[in-house]
Amino acid sequence: xxxxxxxxxxxxxxxxxxxxxxxxxxSNLQYIYDRTAEKSKGKMISLATEADRxxxxxxxxxxxxxxxxxxxxxxxxxxxxQVFYDASRKLILKGVDGVxxxxxxxxxxxxxxxxxxxxxxxNLSDHGLLLQDIPYALQFNKRDLDNVVSVExxxxxxxxxxxxxxxAIATKGYGVFDTLRAVAKLILKDLNRGR
Amino acid sequence: MAGDLVIYQEEYELLESVLRRLRxxxxxxxxxxxxxxxQQIAAAGELDQFDTTSLASLTAGNVAATDGLAKLIGExxxxxxxxxxxxxxxxxxxxxxxxxxxxIFDDRSSLGLVRLRVxxxxxxxxxxxxxxxxxxxxxEETGETASPFAEITDExxxxxFSE
Ligand SMILES: Nc1nc2c(ncn2[C@@H]2O[C@H](COP(=O)(O)OP(=O)(O)O)[C@@H](O)[C@H]2O)c(=O)[nH]1
Ligand SMILES: [Mg+2]
Numbered sequence: 093x094x095x096x097x098x099x100x101x102x103x104x105x106x107x108x109x110x111x112x113x114x115x116x117x118x119s120n121l122q123y124i125y126d127r128t129a130e131k132s133k134g135k136m137i138s139l140a141t142e143a144d145r146x147x148x149x150x151x152x153x154x155x156x157x158x159x160x161x162x163x164x165x166x167x168x169x170x171x172x173x174q175v176f177y178d179a180s181r182k183l184i185l186k187g188v189d190g191v192x193x194x195x196x197x198x199x200x201x202x203x204x205x206x207x208x209x210x211x212x213x214x215n216l217s218d219h220g221l222l223l224q225d226i227p228y229a230l231q232f233n234k235r236d237l238d239n240v241v242s243v244e245x246x247x248x249x250x251x252x253x254x255x256x257x258x259x260a261i262a263t264k265g266y267g268v269f270d271t272l273r274a275v276a277k278l279i280l281k282d283l284n285r286g287r
Numbered sequence: 288m289a290g291d292l293v294i295y296q297e298e299y300e301l302l303e304s305v306l307r308r309l310r311x312x313x314x315x316x317x318x319x320x321x322x323x324x325x326q327q328i329a330a331a332g333e334l335d336q337f338d339t340t341s342l343a344s345l346t347a348g349n350v351a352a353t354d355g356l357a358k359l360i361g362e363x364x365x366x367x368x369x370x371x372x373x374x375x376x377x378x379x380x381x382x383x384x385x386x387x388x389x390x391i392f393d394d395r396s397s398l399g400l401v402r403l404r405v406x407x408x409x410x411x412x413x414x415x416x417x418x419x420x421x422x423x424x425x426x427e428e429t430g431e432t433a434s435p436f437a438e439i440t441d442e443x444x445x446x447x448f449s450e
Contacts, residue, residue, distance in 0.1 A: 095292045095326045099299035104326045134340040139348070148348060151325075153340045156447040160436055164447060167325060167344065183351040187324030269448060277444045283291070283436050 093187050094283055102163045105279050106187055107272070110212050111194035112204035113145070113173030116233040119262035120194060121152050121168055124272065127265065128154060146172040149184050159280065166276060173208070182215045189282075190227035190275040191216075194262070195250055197232050197240040205250055223252060227278030230257040231271045236264070292322055292385070293426075298419050299329060305411045306331035313404040314396035316375065319389040320382070320412070321346055328386065337391070346379060346389050369398065378402070382409045383416045 095104040109117040118138065125136045134153035141147050150170040157164065171181040185191075193212065195205040213223045232246050243259060251257060256274040260267030294302075306318045310331045317332030319339065325347035327339055349368065357364050368379040378390040378401045388409065390401050 093291045093324065095294075095322055095324075095328070097294050097299065097328075099294060099296045106324055106326075135338055137341055137344065148352070151341070151344045151348075153344070159439060159443050159447060162436075179355055180352075183348075183355055186351060187322070273444070273448050276447070277441065280436055280439055280444055 094189050101161055104165045105189040106167045107190045107275055108184055108188045109170040109192050109194055111173060112196055112208040115194045115196035116262035117170040117194045118146055118150050120268050121150050121170055123262060123265045123268045125152055146170055148180055185215050185219055190279040192229050192271055192275050194231045194233050197234045198237060199239050199241055227275050227282050228255045229271050229275040230255050231260045233260045233262050235259045236261045293423055298415050301415045302329045305408050309404055309408040313401050315390050315392040317391045321387045323347055323385045323387060346387055350387050380405055383413045
């Protein structure tokens, strides 16, 4: 749920990157952080284990400028992907305005992707939200690897509601901003539609 | 969108004045009012001493994790959290249903004083939240949307990403 402040003329929205462990969620945020001008970003916070796996969340505040006189701020979060962190994942979805699902294109991760979308759907409904209704984009990441599933097959097994879908190489930045822009657009449009 | 938190000038000023008074009465360094989703609503005190955006996000994460713990052992919530440091301490409490109050203080104040003053200020803030909720309900009923983006275009949004 967005936060609209008429006193400061600010609008804050929350976007969550979801998906199976090691799919590239943190890499998406890292690339956005690296490519965003100093004045437009805050500190990136990563609550990670010693081995650099996301433990609770990564957080990146982005200040993208003004729309219609309102400063528009997006708070980007990632969830920990490993199955046993489900309680943490659920907490991070609280108050979400839009979700980006980062799927791992490797053949051996087909099951993990499907399971993670099912988990997303279930955790959203615990917050009274429906994947069917919320701003949502899908990303097929790691397209640079050799052992990847074809885009057509991935689309068939993962696309939920004809959401905007992007191929990506998060570590190189390919597709990263396109995915973010798509979901940001859906969120801002959703604000004025009302539910 | 239903459920969005909308704040207007009048209530914002009221909340800020409650925070300023709380900060003076409790001798605190800084006070932050934060949405449970991690967004700062209002603040008072030595704000330039802190990374306020990160504070808001981590505080909300902390409260969310602690709420999760409470539920696991059958409690509804832990209404107050206190973290004691060498010099600075933080007192975190829940205000109403969806806000978190974070007080940062040092030895010019004390836990007892903070606790006492927070209690009174929380009552005042809850009244403001009730006003906000009823304004939002009226807006919903009259079909008046809160969005300033009624006529937003694709070009507007693309411009945000133009850098
Ligand atoms: N080859 C390749 N590796 C990637 C890509 N995206 C992420 N990785 C790597 O995959 C691993 C896990 O990425 P990470 O962003 O931590 O995944 P997370 O668990 O979803 O946050 C890291 O070693 C990344 O460098 C990609 O597009 N291509
Ligand atoms: Mg990660």
